Amino acid sequence: MTPDLTTLTIPQIRKLLTDKQLTAVEIVNAYLQRIKNLDPNINAFITITEKEALSQAKSIDQKIQKNQPLGQLVGAVMAVKDIYLTKDIQTTAGSKVLKDYLPQYSSTVYQRLLDQDAILIGKTNTDCFAFGVSTENSGFFTTKNPWNTKMIPGGSSGGSAAAQAASLCTFALGTDTGGSIRQPASLCGITGIKPTYGRNSRYGITAMASSFDCPGTFGKNVADVAAVTQIMAGVDSHDATTNPTPVPDYLTELHSVSLKNLKIGLPKEYYTGAINPEVKKTVLAAAKIFEQKGAQIVDISLPSTSLSLAAYYILVPSEISANMARYDGIRFGQSKKDTTDLLSHYLQTRGEFMEPELKRRIIIGTFALSSGYYDAYYTKASQVRTLIKNEFVESFKKVDVIFAPVSPTTAWPIGQKVNDPLQMYLADIYTCPINVAGLPALALPCGFDSQNLPVGFQLIGNYFEESKLFSIGHQFQQLTDYHLQTPKI
Amino acid sequence: MSSPKITPDLLDHLAHLARLGLTDQEKLQFLPQLSSILNYFDILQTVDTSTIPPSFQITSLQNITRPDAINSSLPQPSALSSAPKSQNGYFQVHNTIKK
Numbered sequence: 001m002t003p004d005l006t007t008l009t010i011p012q013i014r015k016l017l018t019d020k021q022l023t024a025v026e027i028v029n030a031y032l033q034r035i036k037n038l039d040p041n042i043n044a045f046i047t048i049t050e051k052e053a054l055s056q057a058k059s060i061d062q063k064i065q066k067n068q069p070l071g072q073l074v075g076a077v078m079a080v081k082d083i084y085l086t087k088d089i090q091t092t093a094g095s096k097v098l099k100d101y102l103p104q105y106s107s108t109v110y111q112r113l114l115d116q117d118a119i120l121i122g123k124t125n126t127d128c129f130a131f132g133v134s135t136e137n138s139g140f141f142t143t144k145n146p147w148n149t150k151m152i153p154g155g156s157s158g159g160s161a162a163a164q165a166a167s168l169c170t171f172a173l174g175t176d177t178g179g180s181i182r183q184p185a186s187l188c189g190i191t192g193i194k195p196t197y198g199r200n201s202r203y204g205i206t207a208m209a210s211s212f213d214c215p216g217t218f219g220k221n222v223a224d225v226a227a228v229t230q231i232m233a234g235v236d237s238h239d240a241t242t243n244p245t246p247v248p249d250y251l252t253e254l255h256s257v258s259l260k261n262l263k264i265g266l267p268k269e270y271y272t273g274a275i276n277p278e279v280k281k282t283v284l285a286a287a288k289i290f291e292q293k294g295a296q297i298v299d300i301s302l303p304s305t306s307l308s309l310a311a312y313y314i315l316v317p318s319e320i321s322a323n324m325a326r327y328d329g330i331r332f333g334q335s336k337k338d339t340t341d342l343l344s345h346y347l348q349t350r351g352e353f354m355e356p357e358l359k360r361r362i363i364i365g366t367f368a369l370s371s372g373y374y375d376a377y378y379t380k381a382s383q384v385r386t387l388i389k390n391e392f393v394e395s396f397k398k399v400d401v402i403f404a405p406v407s408p409t410t411a412w413p414i415g416q417k418v419n420d421p422l423q424m425y426l427a428d429i430y431t432c433p434i435n436v437a438g439l440p441a442l443a444l445p446c447g448f449d450s451q452n453l454p455v456g457f458q459l460i461g462n463y464f465e466e467s468k469l470f471s472i473g474h475q476f477q478q479l480t481d482y483h484l485q486t487p488k489i
Numbered sequence: 490m491s492s493p494k495i496t497p498d499l500l501d502h503l504a505h506l507a508r509l510g511l512t513d514q515e516k517l518q519f520l521p522q523l524s525s526i527l528n529y530f531d532i533l534q535t536v537d538t539s540t541i542p543p544s545f546q547i548t549s550l551q552n553i554t555r556p557d558a559i560n561s562s563l564p565q566p567s568a569l570s571s572a573p574k575s576q577n578g579y580f581q582v583h584n585t586i587k588k
Binding site: 101102104105197198211237240241243304306307309310311313314321325328329330331332333335339340341342343345346347348350351352354356359360362363364366367370377379380381382383384385386387389420421422425436437438 | 495499500503504506507508509510511512515518519522523525526527529530532533534535536538541542543544545546547548550553555563567568570571572573574580582583584585
């Protein structure tokens with residue numbers, strides 16, 4: 001019996017292709033058929049690259065026929081968040097500002113994946129320029145959670161997370177500036193990594209907050225996430241913040257960490273206050289699994305956690321207000337026609353095409369950076385950033401890894417928070433501190449609430465300890481089957 | 490210190506600084522939203538940071554340089570391919586100096 005091709009993992013696809021039991025065209029067609037059947041109800045994709053995917057698959061099949069060398073990710077079908085530039089393929093950043101924009105070059109990490117024979121199947125929906133936690137800030141439409149289509153999928157990488165959860169791709173790319181990979185991973189019941197800041201190149205990805213942005217990936221399991229990260233990671237001469245720390249061999253290190261006597265820190269600030277009791281119970285049950293395997297659960301405290309969100313929502317909009325200045329409708333992007341002078345061109349172009357959340361964040365950032373308010377807001381938040389970072393660094397002297405919930409709640413109904421941006425921002429309360437510090441974190445599914453909506457937890461590591469997180473996460477997935485659960489759609 | 494309420498005048502000033510055209514309806518919608526966000530920021534005033542240096546980045550990298558070598562760049566037609574208006578191989582903008 002032919003297996004359902006959309007359930008295959010990266011190494012399974014590679015083996016079937018190299019054994020010539022399967023063709024890349026067959027894999028692409030299986031995904032295209034599934035997208036045609038399911039995506040009208042999920043709305044994960046802004047653009048489906050059917051023609052390009054089939055053409056790429058055919059050239060891979062020719063390489064296989066000729067016994068030419070094949071890439072590490074051969075035949076793996078990827079969905080890419082629409083803020084990654086893909087040469088000659090529409091890249092909107094989820095905003096009307098870049099509707100119809102055809103990039104002249106590709107982002108580094110996407111190009112590295114293409115070079116390893118991963119196949120692009122489409123560009124996924126996101127909150128405009130990745131500003132949001134639900135995809136409701138998209139300039140086009142809202143993506144639905146495959147587990148319950150009345151619910152948001154999380155965001156901003158909600159299109160990629162929904163595509164991954166609904167098996168519309170083998171793996172999916174996202175970006176995480178304040179939780180935008182981990183939070184939708186948790187709400188959609190899948191695995192996703194936010195690497196250390198500087199591990200993956202940001203080149204060719206529309207900038208949100210340049211000292212926070214982290215490209216990363218979702219996958220069917222930790223091993224697939226590790227395999228994709230292996231290709232994405234490393235120095236890029238086009239991004240001076242990429243770090244020369246060597247990239248380990250993540251796959252051979254998947255069993256390198258022993259759970260016995262592993263010190264796992266539970267920060268008390270992440271288990272009080274806003275957290276939903278069902279989420280708390282489910283996440284703590286996952287910690288028990290590690291304890292049963294000999295890990296030590298250590299209570300720790302990160303006292304500045306309560307300040308993180310405020311610091312984040314000052315610093316990030318400040319960087320946003322600077323980064324968004326480039327969208328003037330002169331070199332690229334939508335442009336208001338028939339304006340009379342340069343000032344009115346700027347005001348009308350930006351006024352007409354920018355979404356409300358874009359404008360709100362530009363205004364907050366402009367305020368925080370403006371004369372008279374700079375010290376009280378931007379400098380103050382930058383000092384708090386130091387405090388938050390130092391608390392994490394101190395904690396890693398006591399524990400090997402930090403274990404925390406990802407989101408205080410499971411997925412909420414579409415529309416519930418759209419008129420209250422502060423409530424939306426609070427969804428990042430357990431994810432954004434990690435971005436403020438620039439640490440890596442791996443989100444993993446660990447169960448369901450009483451409405452059958454997924455719950456996830458995150459493993460937070462010290463700088464450049466992705467390999468440790470993958471190893472611990474992989475062993476968790478050997479002991480559980482939450483990552484194998486799929487929504488009935 | 491508590492945050493200043495965002496007044497209509499301050500909002501107009503910020504929108505002008507950011508070159509954002511806002512409709513009257515957007516201003517009405519944003520004023521209370523921005524005020525509640527700013528009020529939330531007051532939590533930072535609860536902590537004394539007088540001796541804490543600011544972090545403007547979290548990477549330990551400094552002064553990253555590259556060889557002063559000439560590399561290929563986008564050809565001119567490609568660089569102009571997404572421009573709404575171009576003329577003689579340049580991006581076209583309104584006059585900035587009055588004749």
